[in-house]
Amino acid sequence: MSGSAIDARCRSGGPWQRLLPGVLMLSSGPPCREQLVRAALLYAGDRAVITGLDALHRQGAWPLEPSGPVHVLIPATRRVTSRGFVLVERTTRLPDPRHHAGLPLPPTARAVLDAARRERDPNQVRTLLVEAIRHGACTLTQLRNELDAGSQRGSAQPRQALQSLTGHVHLITEAWARRIVAHCPIPPPSWLITDGLPNQSSPSRVVHAWWQDVGLLWHIGARAHHRQCVASAGHSAVTADTVLDNTPLELHSSPEDVRRGLAAAYLRAASGRSGGSLSSDHGAVAGVGQLDDG
Structure with missing residues (x-):
């Protein structure tokens, strides 16, 4: 279709809408979270990986429906920038994705810390870590290793939260054990x-x-x-x-x-x-x- 034909369909009151540059939604209603996530992947291009709360929610390690930007990882050599509801992060440590319902997701420890590094509320940071461990999605050791290997930007609060959890790991271990016994x-x-x-x-x-x-x-x-x-x-x-x-x-x-x-x-x-x-x-x-x- 020509650009003018697409523009006509995306005008106010038209049957389509433009979510991102080069990404159209062929309906006029508000997009759901799933549509935003898939639009973010189309915008970010090849080898993009969904991370943060959207990845955790789909892996069962975060109970709430995510809100806010869709966090996407792309190779460091790419030049796609954040736009609209998409937060694009270039990385030299692009993880090998695990596919869930067609979505490429990182290992849980990576998704947790990608979310935690950008969270300003220390209580929310601690909740992110505890929920992931309590649901058996990752271990405290895996989180420590990922924190040490990843970017140190924004790592102070997650590091402090992990330190505070060290003396309480037995509570999480007991929760796992109780679930097995049940x-x-x-x-x-x-x-x-x-x-x-x-x-x-x-x-x-x-x-x-x-x-x-x-x-x-x-x-x-x-x-x-x-x-x-x-x-x-x-x-x-x-x-x-x-x-x-x-x-x-x-x-x-x-x-x-x-x-x-x-x-x-x-x-x-x-x-x-x-x-x-x-x-x-x-x-x-x-x-x-x-x-x-x-």
Whole structure:
């Protein structure tokens, strides 16, 4: 079609509208967020990646429908600039996209920090980080690594927020663990929180779940310090017949495997097996006596 024919259809009251240079919407009503996102990709061109809140919302790590600019990453060599509702960021670290419903999205940790670096409210920055971790979309370590590798512009508030979360990671780990237990065919446990080893450079708290009826203790922490952490769980460790050992990373990356391993450990503990090495689908299971003997 000729430019004049397109202009005629995009006039006030016409059937079309021009959203961005070179991008038309073939209806006259207000565009929805999905249409704005797809228009931003068309405007940004080849290899563009949607990031920030729009990426998080589609990955299930942000509960609210995004508002404000659509944040798009493009290669540093491109010369497309921000326009209208599109925030264009040129980067030398363009991520390999994951496609969701046809939209190219970055890894969650990258999307979180792209949003956090441009957020001025410190409470909102902290909420962004907590929501992503709580939903299992990424780990605290992945966020730290991404923050260190990425642009340092606007990184002061995210860095401070990550530091404040360090002492509370056990709350997020417990939330992951509770979600796994809720989908297991076993009764609810008692939850125990103990201090990590005092000689660690960054002591953290450790999550335990205790099933007294079958003598099962589930330890969630660094496997390298398993024996000492189990001992710190107190009386439960003394009376436990079986200990299941998982790391927080396993809860995040392989929840189905952990769930199967937990169910298997409970059934074995209920059947009265103890004192020997037991296998599970995921995680180490052994009698406490064997752990004490090294």
